Amino acid sequence: MAITFNQVSYEYDANSMWSQAALQGVNLHLESGILAGVAGATGSGKSTLLQMFNGILKPTSGTVQVLDITLKGGEKAPKLHQLRKRVGLVFQFPEQQLFEDTVEKDLCFGPINFGYSLEEAKDRARRAMEQMGLDLSLLSRNPFQLSGGQMRKVAIASVLTMDPEILVLDEPTATLDPVSRAELIQLLHRLCREDGRTVIIVTHRMDELLPFANQWIVLHEGLTVFQGTVKALIEQADRMESYGITIPQSIRYWRSLSEKFGWSEEDPCLSAEAMSKRIAHLVNSEDV
């Protein structure tokens, strides 16, 4: 089990009279090596949850277990150095954190800080570039002269240089154009599928993640109101609207089709390609 939350609550300014609960009794189980999507309206606690995954925020009460490290509310936290290395966090608009004058220096900053030699750091930088599908010739470029999509990928690569077992991203595709968005999601999917990393993505756009995510978590006002597979999510789609979540078109179409043609036991086909193949099968199989 990569991550387990047991009755986790978090309050901002916990000891003052202005304390504000951001998470209230969250339960969560995420296996290693999956790709999970986290959805929820603005203010539902997504960003708070995310910052608990590598101990930036510690639970006010309850137990957070990430890999083999346990954080208990009200107790002194263990040393978090290892956890920070093993869980990579990518915040919103990560390109705003770029600061060096070359891409390579920017990528080496993390590894060197964690005590690696310059050689090792450069090696890790190159590997991370490849993982994000970036050309190595960009290493000597100034990061601020790259396109928006490239900057975003470099920023994510800078987290990958630490070779984290768990990668958590807060709206990684925001403001990118649709083609760059799809490309980035595919790269992240590959990090999960080929390298066996656990990838957790917070998103406002469920549709782009639907064909790839094995697990979904839906937050509403600091509570996990849903955790499960896409199939389970589809069954409960009606509830999602009340949590301020827009039901993706692909789910609407699949639901309607499966009700009409009795496909509800099947694995959902949510990409246009998969869905049309299923429809073609329906229409053509009865040709004969």
Add this chain to the structure above:
Amino acid sequence: MKQHDLKEPHYTPDATESTSQSSDVIPGPGYPAIELVGVSYGYGKDLPVIDDISLSIPQGQWVTLVGANGCGKSTLVKLMNALLSKGEGSIMVKGKELQSDTIGDIRKAIGMVFQNPDNQFIGATVEEDIVFGLEGQCLSIEVMEERVNSYAEKLGITELLDKHPSELSGGQKQRVAIASILSMEPEIVIFDEASSMLDERTRNDLLNILSDMHKSGRYTIISITHDAQEIAASERVLVLHEGKLIADRTPTDLFQDEKILEMSHLIAPFAFQLTTALHRYGVDISIPNCEKELTEALWPLHSIK
């Protein structure tokens, strides 16, 4: 706003036909708000960013401008109000040729909203920020007060007037930026990727503002965007590629042209993607407006046999 309120864009298949009017029509609804003839522009000598573009946008139309990054979209709209000095060709705004003695009037007629509202704030409060543009137009205090209040109300930011811009959320900032522009009462409003920094919900809010503006009939809207919903809601799409105007269509036509979509880095709404894929599998149905229409179209194909 809920999804189902939006899934039926107002497609107007004949929108493009009404644009081919001659330039000597008497001003009235539908007369050209903007006309470009043979407009070219380059930052360097051999690098044309805008290459021989001619087009006409009638008053009141809602036009989307699309294209991959670096294709010249922002350059083109900046030429329209002389934020970039003119290269070759002629630009007419509301029947007036753009030249040094008309720039003042033309800039008054065109308002622009940019991607990042932060770059547009100058006032210490929201109210001051709106007033700044009005002071520039030398309006009386009474008129300014009236404008601030009425546009703040229209955009739902009345309770924010005393706040510092940094206290606002991204969506609120964009509303304030729009209120500042609309309070100057421009007839043409250009949105340059105004929705790309916004999250799903505030993006819907912006879409509603655009729709309301369009329905009021007072504005000619030109919007640069990648957002499929926003494109679908507009009347006409102009596609730029490497500085050239390569297509001028309705959103419905655009979303069915895979080649143009790819060239302009766009992805069609799901219903279009599905229909295109179905055609490849030999299932011939027309684009459904909603999921019910799809199942109804498929039912006879399925049950006849």
